[in-house]
Each structure stands twice: as C-alpha cells, then as structure tokens.
Amino acid sequence: MRVLLFLFLFTPLTLLAQEKLPAVVIKSIAGKELNTAVFQNSDVPLVISFWATWCKPCLQELDAFNDLTETWKKETPARIIAISIDDSRTASGIKKTAGLHDWSFEVFWDENQDLKRALNISLIPHTLVIDRNGVIVKRYTAYVPGNEEKILSLLKTL
Amino acid sequence: MRIVLFSFVLFMNLAAFSQGKGFFKESKLNGSLETNNQYYLNNKRGNILAPEKRFASNTYLTANYQYKGLRAGIQFEGYNQALQGFPTRYEGNKLVRRYIRYTNKKIDVHVGNFFEQFGNGLVFRAFEERSLGLDNNIDGLSIRYSPFQSLKIKAIWGRPRTFMERSPGEVIGGDLEWSPINREKDGNTQLLQLGTSYVKRFMRYYGADPKFPQQVEAFAARFNGQYNAFNFSGEWVHKSIEANFSNDYIKKKGLILFLKTGWQDPTNRVGVQLQFRRLENADFKGNFNSSDAVASINYTPALTRQHTNLLANIYPHSIQPIGEIGGMADFFIRFKKNTPLGGKYGTRIDINYSNYHALDSTRVTTGEGFISKRIIAFGKTKLFRDLNLIIDKRWTKDYKTLLTFINLFYNRTILQGGPYGDVRATLVVTDHYIKIKKKYQLRLNAEHMWVNSDERNWAGLLTEWSFPNGLSLFVSDMTNYQTYKMHYYNVGFALSKNKQRIQLSAGQQRAGLLCVGGICRFVPSYNGFSLNYTLNL
Numbered sequence: 001m002r003v004l005l006f007l008f009l010f011t012p013l014t015l016l017a018q019e020k021l022p023a024v025v026i027k028s029i030a031g032k033e034l035n036t037a038v039f040q041n042s043d044v045p046l047v048i049s050f051w052a053t054w055c056k057p058c059l060q061e062l063d064a065f066n067d068l069t070e071t072w073k074k075e076t077p078a079r080i081i082a083i084s085i086d087d088s089r090t091a092s093g094i095k096k097t098a099g100l101h102d103w104s105f106e107v108f109w110d111e112n113q114d115l116k117r118a119l120n121i122s123l124i125p126h127t128l129v130i131d132r133n134g135v136i137v138k139r140y141t142a143y144v145p146g147n148e149e150k151i152l153s154l155l156k157t158l
Numbered sequence: 159m160r161i162v163l164f165s166f167v168l169f170m171n172l173a174a175f176s177q178g179k180g181f182f183k184e185s186k187l188n189g190s191l192e193t194n195n196q197y198y199l200n201n202k203r204g205n206i207l208a209p210e211k212r213f214a215s216n217t218y219l220t221a222n223y224q225y226k227g228l229r230a231g232i233q234f235e236g237y238n239q240a241l242q243g244f245p246t247r248y249e250g251n252k253l254v255r256r257y258i259r260y261t262n263k264k265i266d267v268h269v270g271n272f273f274e275q276f277g278n279g280l281v282f283r284a285f286e287e288r289s290l291g292l293d294n295n296i297d298g299l300s301i302r303y304s305p306f307q308s309l310k311i312k313a314i315w316g317r318p319r320t321f322m323e324r325s326p327g328e329v330i331g332g333d334l335e336w337s338p339i340n341r342e343k344d345g346n347t348q349l350l351q352l353g354t355s356y357v358k359r360f361m362r363y364y365g366a367d368p369k370f371p372q373q374v375e376a377f378a379a380r381f382n383g384q385y386n387a388f389n390f391s392g393e394w395v396h397k398s399i400e401a402n403f404s405n406d407y408i409k410k411k412g413l414i415l416f417l418k419t420g421w422q423d424p425t426n427r428v429g430v431q432l433q434f435r436r437l438e439n440a441d442f443k444g445n446f447n448s449s450d451a452v453a454s455i456n457y458t459p460a461l462t463r464q465h466t467n468l469l470a471n472i473y474p475h476s477i478q479p480i481g482e483i484g485g486m487a488d489f490f491i492r493f494k495k496n497t498p499l500g501g502k503y504g505t506r507i508d509i510n511y512s513n514y515h516a517l518d519s520t521r522v523t524t525g526e527g528f529i530s531k532r533i534i535a536f537g538k539t540k541l542f543r544d545l546n547l548i549i550d551k552r553w554t555k556d557y558k559t560l561l562t563f564i565n566l567f568y569n570r571t572i573l574q575g576g577p578y579g580d581v582r583a584t585l586v587v588t589d590h591y592i593k594i595k596k597k598y599q600l601r602l603n604a605e606h607m608w609v610n611s612d613e614r615n616w617a618g619l620l621t622e623w624s625f626p627n628g629l630s631l632f633v634s635d636m637t638n639y640q641t642y643k644m645h646y647y648n649v650g651f652a653l654s655k656n657k658q659r660i661q662l663s664a665g666q667q668r669a670g671l672l673c674v675g676g677i678c679r680f681v682p683s684y685n686g687f688s689l690n691y692t693l694n695l
Contacts, residue, residue: 019186019187019188020186020224022224022229023227023261030347030349030384030389031349031351031382031384031391032337032340032342032347032349033310052678053464054464054465054466054671054678055466055673055677055678056466056673056678057673057676057677057678058678060591087279087285087457087459088278088279088280088457088459089459089460089461089464090464092418092420092431092433092486092488093431093488095389095420095422095429095431096420096422096429096431096488096490096508098426099422099423099426099429099490099492100426100429100490100492100506100508100550101506102426102492102504111275112273112274112275112279112283112285113273113285113286114273117273117286118222118229119188119694120188120189120190120220120222120694120695121190121694122190122192122218122288122692123659123677123679123692124677124678125676125677138656139656139657139694140654140656141654141656141657141658141659141677141692141694142628142652142654142659142676142677143676143677144624144625144626144628144630144654144676145593145596145597145598145599145624145626146596146597146626149596
C-alpha cells in the first residue's frame with residue numbers, strides 16, 4: 001500500500017518538475033527583509049548558492065565563484081547570490097565570513113530556512129541556476145571542484 | 159488524515175497529467191526524498207555492541223505544490239528503527255506535515271504545520287534540523303500581516319510537534335516589528351528595527367500541586383540596527399514561572415539578555431563582532447514533562463564557534479539553560495594580494511574567542527531553586543572557554559592551506575554530568591587543498607589534540623579525492639592513542655549528479671559535524687555501514 005502511494009506521489013513530481021523560485025521572505029545581512037519574488041522575473045540569469053559559515057565546501061565553492069567574477073562579467077550578465085542558512089548560533093559570522101573572503105556578490109540570510117525548505121534542500125552547498133524566466137534549470141547538490149566552469153558554460157546558453 | 163493525503167496526491171496527479179493546459183499551466187510541483195540507512199556491527203575491542211535490530215533507517219519524503227500565491231505540501235517520515243543517536247520515539251511511518259498557505263504582498267496565512275521565528279528565536283522558534291532529529295513544527299494557524307512596509311505583524315496558534323505526535327501543550331503568540339529607519343544610499347546602510355513578542359504556553363497539569371504553573375507567558379523586546387559599518391542588536395526576554403523536567407520542576411521565572419555589536423571596514427580588511435548572552439531558567443518547553451530538546455519552543459544555541467574539524471567536536475560546549483553567562487568575540491584581518499604579509503594571493507586571519515560561566519547565584523530552599531541578584535556578574539564556576547586562530551593562505555593557484563590552532567577549557571563535570579573533572583585541550587590542525595589539472599582535488603587534513611585528562615591525546619587524519627564527474631573518495635581515522643587506542647575510522651565514497659547524491663561509508667564513526675564528499679552534515683555515531691541518498695525533483 002505504502003509503495004503504491006509512494007509511486008503515485010512521485011509520478012506527478014517527475015512529470016511536472018518544472019520549478020520556479022518560490023516567493024519567500026529572506027533578509028539582508030543587516031536584517032532588512034526582502035521577498036524572493038524580486039528574483040522571479042530577473043532580466044538576467046541567476047546563480048543562487050545556499051551556504052553556511054561552518055560549511056567548508058560551501059566556502060570553497062563561493063571562493064571559486066569569486067575568483068571567476070571578472071571572467072564571468074565578460075561572458076555573461078548573470079548575477080550571483082549567496083544565501084546563508086546559518087541560524088542564530090552562527091549568524092554573527094555571516095558578515096564576517098563574507099568580509100574575510102571579500103566576496104564581490106550579494107549575500108542574503110534565510111534566517112529560519114524558509115526558502116531552503118520551500119526548495120526541498122536537505123544538504124548544503126546547494127546551487128541553483130535560474131534562467132531569465134525564473135525557471136530553475138539546474139541544481140547542484142554538493143560542491144565538486146570544476147562545477148564553476150560547468151555553471152559558466154550553462155549560463156552562456158541562457 | 160488519509161482523506162487529506164489522498165486528495166493531495168490525486169490532485170497532483172491531475173496536475174501532472176494535464177500539464178500545460180489551462181489552470182494547470184501555472185501549477186508548479188517540487189519534491190524531495192532523503193534516506194539515511196545504517197547497518198550496525200559489534201566491536202568487541204571497544205565493547206560496542208550493535209543493537210538487536212541491526213538495520214536502522216530514517217526516510218523523509220516531501221512534496222510541495224504551488225499555484226500563484228497558493229502553496230500546499232506534505233512530508234512523510236519513516237523510521238524503520240531510528241538511527242542510533244536519534245531519540246527512539248521517532249518510530250513508524252507517518253504524515254508529519256501537511257499545510258496550505260496563501261501569500262500576497264500584505265498577508266501570509268498558513269494553515270496546518272508551519273515553522274516560524276520571533277526575533278532571534280529566544281522566545282519562540284519552530285524549526286527543523288533533520289540531521290539532529292529536531293522538528294518542533296506547530297500544527298495550527300500562522301498569520302503574517304504587513305499593512306505597510308515598515309510594520310510586520312505575526313500571530314501563531316497551535317500545538318508543537320513532539321517526535322511523531324503533538325505536544326499536549328498549546329502555544330499562542332504574536333510578534334510586532336517596526337522599522338522607523340531604513341535607508342540605503344551609495345553603499346551606506348542606516349537601519350533601525352524595534353520589535354516585541356509575546357508567547358503563551360498552556361498545558362494541563364494533573365498532579366497534586368495546586369500551584370503548579372500550567373500557563374507560562376514570555377515577553378520579549380528587541381532592537382536591531384546598522385549605521386554604516388557599525389551594527390548593533392539586542393533582545394531581552396522575561397518569562398513567567400516555569401517548572402519542567404529539565405529544571406527539576408523548580409518554580410522560577412526566566413530571563414534572557416542578549417547583546418551584539420560589531421564593526422567592519424567597508425573594504426573588508428578588518429572586522430570585529432562581539433556577543434554577550436545571559437540565560438536564567440531559559441528553556442521554554444512546549445511539554446513540561448519532556449527533557450528532550452525537541453520539546454523546546456524557543457532556541458538558545460551555544461554561542462561558540464561551530465567546529466568543522468574531526469577532533470575539536472569531541473569537546474563541544476553544551477549550553478546550560480538553567481544558568482549561564484558569557485559571550486563570543488570574533489575578529490578578522492585580511493592582508494591584500496601583493497603585500498608583504500598577503501603574498502601573491504592574500505592571507506586571511508580569523509580569531510574567535512568564547513567564554514562561559516555559571517551564574518553568580520545562591521541556592522535557596524524555596525521552590526525557586528536559586529537566586530541570582532546581579533544581572534551582569536560571572537559566577538565562579540567556569541563552564542567553557544575556546545580560543546581559535548585560523549590562518550588561511552593560498553600559496554599557488556593550485557595549493558591552499560588552512561592552519562588552525564585551538565585552545566579550550568571544558569568543564570566535563572557539568573557539561574557531561576558526572577564526577578569527571580576539567581578538560582584542557584590544545585589542538586593543531588593543518589588542512590591542505592591541492593588542485594590537479596584544475597578539475598581534480600586532493601584534500602589532506604591532519605590534526606593533533608593534546609588533552610590533560612579524560613582519554614588524553616588524540617590524532618586524526620582525513621584524505622579526500624574529488625573527481626570532475628562528481629565522485630569523491632575519502633578515508634579518515636582518529637585515535638585516542640594514549641589510552642584506549644581505539645580507531646574511529648571511516649572509508650567511503652560519495653557521488654553527486656545534479657539533483658541526486660549518494661554516499662556509502664563504512665567504519666566506526668563518532669557523532670559530529672562531518673565535511674566530506676562535497677557537503678557538510680551532522681552525523682550520528684555508528685559502527686558498521688552507512689548509506690545516504692538524496693533526490694530533488
């Protein structure tokens with residue numbers, strides 16, 4: 001019975017899994033609220049990376065994006081957005097980490113992980129590539145060195 | 159319950175098979191599957207016996223549907239005996255979350271199971287942290303209303319989740335936040351937010367004490383602001399008399415004071431953050447008879463550095479909500495590229511210090527348990543101290559190192575409970591990242607910890623190979639080579655392909671935060687095999 005229910009649930013998911021970024025309230029590092037609806041119809045492709053101050057592979061991935069910023073600017077108008085899922089335990093480290101790594105992209109804070117949950121993300125780093133219509137065209141679960149090059153190639157086609 | 163579930167699944171099938179037509183064109187679906195499985199073995203040398211039922215499994219299945227501002231979703235959880243380290247009350251299969259939510263520019267109404275947070279979470283936080291077995295979602299009603307941009311109002315009512323059931327306690331509350339200053343110009347930010355929260359929990363008491371507090375109320379006031387490079391925030395919480403299992407049913411009021419400030423150079427060359435927190439009977443329980451963290455409706459985490467190394471996690475701070483005072487300081491300095499200290503690629507220095515004491519208090523024989531008259535006064539009992547220095551340096555385009563030095567004090571008697579004495583430890587960690595042909599990476603992590611007592615010195619080693627096709631191979635070992643000479647080894651692989659990830663490992667694992675295979679996750683302890691799979695749709 002449970003297996004049937006499982007199949008019945010997953011069949012539509014596999015057929016209709018064209019996903020848009022949900023509209024959820026997140027915060028700037030300072031604490032100012034922002035609705036992610038503003039990203040839904042962006043006129044440029046987006047790369048959204050979920051990270052935390054305690055996640056080494058996340059920092060490695062974001063450093064790799066940062067190192068490629070100049071190259072990316074020449075080849076794609078894409079905007080990079082880093083969204084921290086740190087809770088109040090480590091939240092004071094968000095601003096520090098962004099400063100320490102001198103990231104040139106925007107950093108936001110998903111304080112109670114509402115956006116992470118709306119996107120069914122269970123592990124970080126988790127990176128989304130979103131086209132100009134707001135459709136999520138690719139997800140990367142985990143960071144593998146070289147992902148940044150794959151993402152750049154994909155962005156050029158969007 | 160079954161009717162709700164079948165209606166939802168049927169609706170999703172209709173949506174799927176009518177894809178691109180009319181109403182369903184705007185319909186969006188997403189879902190995920192996560193399954194963590196372990197098979198346990200005996201380790202006779204370490205006297206670690208596998209449970210009678212060798213196989214354990216935690217599985218989570220979620221599905222969300224969206225049509226314009228309307229969202230609905232469900233979450234199943236299945237525990238075929240919960241993984242070791244998880245409370246055994248996670249058992250069986252159940253639909254643990256179902257909700258429907260409508261959002262527009264001004265209002266957000268959420269019926270069913272929801273997550274929410276007021277302020278810093280000190281008075282109320284409903285959240286999920288699967289890897290730690292925490293989920294205290296509220297089953298009821300949540301409303302967010304913003305009549306104009308500078309004013310946010312939240313209201314909640316319902317029963318918190320406790321394992322696979324609902325707490326017998328009921329929670330009702332509200333939060334108001336006003337932003338009188340909100341300016342951003344030429345990269346300068348001026349922000350001021352003022353907020354206040356009220357939360358009440360009611361749970362019927364059937365015992366013999368006529369004065370037992372069935373109803374507990376908490377009130378909080380807070381501020382948060384930024385003036386260009388300078389930031390500041392604080393929150394004060396007052397709680398009426400609460401007696402619960404965790405505080406030995408003393409009848410005591412609760413108090414939390416939290417202050418934070420910092421300054422960061424706009425060019426990111428140097429920055430400092432300071433935090434102070436005082437807790438007194440701070441644990442706010444949804445169920446006064448439960449000792450589990452999952453039964454709390456507020457969130458008072460340890461404000462210390464979250465270690466990501468193998469050995470530093472052996473002695474983590476465990477907060478004392480009954481009474482604790484202390485704080486954390488963070489400082490960083492970044493030497494730019496092409497400077498004497500920065501070298502060709504720049505150098506980052508990160509310093510973190512935290513120190514916590516018990517409250518300066520006096521025991522009393524009244525039902526209050528103890529009194530602590532001075533708000534800002536450190537007690538004589540030292541609980542935890544932690545100093546971290548990290549030097550992050552890239553030497554060439556393909557070679558980077560992280561050198562970490564940690565010195566800590568850990569009051570084992572109080573933090574673990576028992577006549578153990580104090581632990582003083584010094585830890586040195588070197589992390590090496592070597593890239594080969596841009597796409598392959600070798601990571602080497604070597605650690606040594608000098609400890610004055612307990613299991614004495616430890617050594618640890620981790621190596622990881624990452625390949626461009628998403629494959630990672632890893633081997634790690636940590637050993638208390640001066641005493642029990644136990645080896646906590648772990649060998650395995652992880653394969654990540656877009657929306658899927660699988661990880662298989664074998665060994666004897668200590669619980670803690672483990673960063674291998676391109677991700678970081680909290681892992682429970684086990685001896686045997688572990689298989690994890692995640693899928694996003």
